[in-house]
Amino acid sequence: MSIEKVAIITAGGSGMGAEAAKRLAADGFRVAILSSSGKGEALAASLGGIGITGSNQSNDDLKRLTDATMEKWGRIDVLVNSAGHGPRAQIIEITDEQWHTGLDVYLMNVVRAVRLVTPIMQAQKSGAIINISTAWAFEPSAMFPTSAVFRAGLAAYTKIFADTYAADNVRMNNVLPGWIDSLPATEERRDGVPMKRYGTSSEIAATIAFLASDGAGYITGQNLKVDGGLTRSI
Secondary structure: OOOOOEEEEEOOOOHHHHHHHHHHHHOOOEEEEEEOOOHHHHHHHHOOOEEEEOOOOOHHHHHHHHHHHHHHHOOOOEEEEOOOOOOOOOHHHOOHHHHHHHHHHHHHHHHHHHHHHHHHHHHHOOEEEEEEOOOOOOOOOOOOHHHHHHHHHHHHHHHHHHHHHHHHOEEEEEEEEOOEOOOOOOHHHHHOOOOOOOEOHHHHHHHHHHHHOHHHOOOOOOEEEEOOOOOOOO
């Protein structure tokens, strides 16, 4: 890269978020990682980056991360929004409180970070935002009700964002993983995938890295399924 580029990864202490941070660092990005455990700080230290312990459900924690990144490197080229796990229950047994938690985990995690980072990317006239969503955003599964509902909302949010900021060369896309090796494996789930295997976190990270790259500079507002063909007809 001709200039030093910078990526922020939220919920990046483990799983797909951590793999994305490692891949982007390997591609030459400086990385800043937010996680609710000390894992993000440790990973960032190993990658020569910034680690903040905090939550993507906190505007204050996200601002600390953004401010620290700008103070150190003066720019933000990529934002990767990862997430934890929201409530799971039979659809009519989910309480109001659990629905609100799902909203925080699966949609507001993106909204909060995007509010902070977008003006910076606008000023740069460049930036890429990649949200880790789910393959079940458009054909929901009863196994993941709050995820499916709010990530369907994320797809709408992403399209509106893309329409609004494309002229500023600020892009947003969603990556939709299917069964990934960060989840417990079962034969039934594996057999339901046309490729007959789980995907890997490194494959998700590679997809994120592509969407963050100049090669994806004409891609925005999209939902890219990375699920071994599981939802190929949807």
